[in-house]
Amino acid sequence: MKLSAVTAADTAAVDLSRIDLFDAAYHADGDPHAAWALMREQAPLHRSELPDGRAFFNVTRYHDVCRVLGNHREFTSERGSLLSQLGHDDAASGQMLVATDPPRHSELRRPLNKMFTGRGLARSEGRIREAVRSLVSGALDEPVWDLARQATMLPMAVAGALMDLPEPDWADLVQWTGMAAAPQDPVFTIRNPHATLAIAHHQLFEYFATQYEARKGTDGDDAFRLLMTMRDGELTRAEVVVNCYSLLLGANATTPHTVAGTVLALMEHPDQLRAVRENRELVPALVEEGLRWTSPASSFLRYAVQDVEIAGGIVPEGEPVAVWVGSANRDPEIFPEPYRFDVHRSDNRHIAFGYGAHYCLGATVARLTLRMFFEEVLDRFEKFVPAGEPQHLVSNFVAGFTSLPVRAVPRRVEAAAGR
Secondary structure: OOOOOOOOOEEEEEEEOOOOOOOOHHHHHOHHHHHHHHHHHHEEEEEEOOOOEEEEEEEEHHHHHHHHHHHOOOEEOOOOOHHHHOOOOOOOOOOOOOOOOHHHHHHHHHHHHHOOOHHHOOOHHHHHHEEEEEEEEHHHHHOOOEEHHHHHHHHHHHHHHOOOHHHHHHHHHHHHHHHHOOOOOOOOOOHHHHHHHHHHHHHHHHHHHHHHHHHHOOOOOHHHHHHHHHHOOOOOOOHHHHHHHHHHHHHOOOOHHHHHHHHHHHHHHHHHHHHHOOOOOHHHHHHHHHHHHOEEEEEEEEEEEEEEOOOOOEEEOEEEOOOEEEHOOOOOOOOOOOOOOOOOOOOOOOOOOOOHHHHOOOHHHHHHHHHHHHHHHHHHHHEEEEEEOOEEOOOOEEOEEEEEEEEEEEEEHHHHOOO
């Protein structure tokens, strides 16, 4: 039974000629960490070819991943930023943040920054704390609590507050973003992956288009209206719609998996939970190690703008490059003992939120949400214990879980009172 989000990398049985990192099922049933470890050691620029003739290069070392993500003059995001888009240029190129290079990317991003940091974020702290408390309180209502499933609503509640999205719509939005992020997963698949993705995009784009029309001429300081009115309404309706889609997908597809994966790591490493319980000042470090450990945004795609020499080889102009964030965050050149979950890890330079111009817009929000989650967990529970087999998400984009059954052990009243 594959329990952990990661394993120690045993490369002995790995045959790179037979590994298919494009295959979403491999990331759920196999062990990409072993393949990534061998690539870092022996093939830091590894070319994969699919049966249909499509091909891409894999980059697995930390500094190489940072270079691909951080240098838009060498590697562009405008032809598609997800491996699932391989061979099909992104229709939202130049319109959506994730599919736009600087300087246009910076123009789109700058007005949104204030919503997700500083005073803009401070106004939402109460709503975030309320959402966290609502989530964790549910653990006491059921003998077996599926943390992975329940956690999907946490970033939705936060994004719903920041974007002013009606709460009755949240469950549908979570389902549709799950379908968009992991159309191959049985939990989300409708008929087949292609149909699933088409349905998800139709539902999400139609939803945000309807919301756009409803908000015309109305007041508010949410991220949705900010996109509508930035620079006197320069963005078209289509641009607002695709960027709202991108913002919500980024939130819903990543944060819940860090919650689930970090709790699983704490169940497997009870000494680390004890350390944080004994020193609550370690909560921020727990969050950072959880982000490194889970690396929920597992891969990104870029295309070489020109012939680029990297990782001991050449990526020809126009060729796609998949960067594996989960591999970069296990690079032993950067992270001593990378397969050890350690809340005392110093200089934790993980890139779970990406790197460079496309560094995650919601990183500060996600960190705050995760910090509040573990604060509430420490206040309410002694620990979580496994109550069933985890189910890993079938996706080459998001590393995470569709199910993580646990039992919550409440804190003793006297222990909680004496904290």
